[in-house]
Amino acid sequence: MTAVINTRESVSTTLSVEPIAGYIGAEVSGVNLADAFDERTQQALRDALYEYKVLFFRDQKIDHAQQIRFTSYFGPVTDAHPLGYTDKSPADYPEVLEVDSRTYASRSGSRKYSYANFWHQDVTALVNPPAVTVLRGELVPEVGGDTTWADLGAAYDNLPSSLQRFLEGLYAENRFGGREKRWESGSESEAVTSETPIISEHPVIRVHPVTGQRLIYVNPGFTSRILGVSPSQSDRILDLLFAEITNPAITVRVRWTPDSIGVWDNRATIHQAPTDLDHLDVVRVLHRTTVEGDVPQGVNGLQSRSISGEPFFARKSA
Ligand SMILES: [Fe+2]
Numbered sequence: 001m002t003a004v005i006n007t008r009e010s011v012s013t014t015l016s017v018e019p020i021a022g023y024i025g026a027e028v029s030g031v032n033l034a035d036a037f038d039e040r041t042q043q044a045l046r047d048a049l050y051e052y053k054v055l056f057f058r059d060q061k062i063d064h065a066q067q068i069r070f071t072s073y074f075g076p077v078t079d080a081h082p083l084g085y086t087d088k089s090p091a092d093y094p095e096v097l098e099v100d101s102r103t104y105a106s107r108s109g110s111r112k113y114s115y116a117n118f119w120h121q122d123v124t125a126l127v128n129p130p131a132v133t134v135l136r137g138e139l140v141p142e143v144g145g146d147t148t149w150a151d152l153g154a155a156y157d158n159l160p161s162s163l164q165r166f167l168e169g170l171y172a173e174n175r176f177g178g179r180e181k182r183w184e185s186g187s188e189s190e191a192v193t194s195e196t197p198i199i200s201e202h203p204v205i206r207v208h209p210v211t212g213q214r215l216i217y218v219n220p221g222f223t224s225r226i227l228g229v230s231p232s233q234s235d236r237i238l239d240l241l242f243a244e245i246t247n248p249a250i251t252v253r254v255r256w257t258p259d260s261i262g263v264w265d266n267r268a269t270i271h272q273a274p275t276d277l278d279h280l281d282v283v284r285v286l287h288r289t290t291v292e293g294d295v296p297q298g299v300n301g302l303q304s305r306s307i308s309g310e311p312f313f314a315r316k317s318a
Helices: 039-052 064-072 101-108 152-157 161-167 188-192 231-245
Strands: 003-005 011-013 016-019 026-029 054-057 097-100 132-139 147-151 171-175 199-203 205-207 214-216 223-226 251-254 261-265 269-272 285-291 305-308
Touching: 011 039, 016 039, 026 039, 039 054, 039 261, 054 251, 064 132, 064 285, 097 101, 147 152, 152 214, 152 231, 199 205, 214 231, 223 231, 261 269
Parallel strands: 026 054
Antiparallel strands: 003 011, 016 026, 054 261, 097 285, 132 261, 132 285, 147 251, 147 269, 171 199, 171 223, 199 305, 205 214
């Protein structure tokens, strides 16, 4: 491996990228994320992300500012969350969302109400869901708490062409609470969003804006119903799609280690937060940053529609 250092501000590095599962996921070594990278290295990182969809970096002791800079290689960095949650950002870093197992437990009284415990993509209630998510493990348990991702492109490819064509003409509603909120409103989990509801309709099959790959674009965390069909038909279509996109054959499962950093293409993957920690007395603290997303495009010109709420843009630099 070669590493050529140009200046302290702009480092050029040759990445070492090792796949860690059959469809998606790679570990990247040979880089120090405390450095600022030149454009060539940034492009190599983006190319690796589009190819493997989930990247992991180990033993990277970086701070919030360095995480934000690293995130910016993939696009404009948004604030932590469209619903605010400013109490969950570190002082002076509104872009960083602190994911602390203790906070989630106390916020809702029970972790079971967190959408993170379901398979999901990040914030697909938005008309422009984040394109890329970065998560930095600061305090992680020695065992347990793995995160799993699945490949939405492989899920699409596994469908027969007749079913692909049928799905390519459909839209699905996405909102906080997902299917639990599909035909009614006003109950417990809606309280979080009632003042600022964010609801969007996305094409069920999305075309990736960079790779052109077709992706099944529904998720149990946010997708509430398929439009244009009956409630029972919607249920059956979503049951089928949720089974396809969570097929273990197309997943990668990664164990967090101290100072590890995960990056995923939030358009091309779905992920599940750990579900094996609730009975353990462990603390898990991670820091999340996200990249501004584009408005999804489907096949044949279908485009996402905002039903309620504003697009979520990165703040303009002053
Ligand atoms: Fe997530």
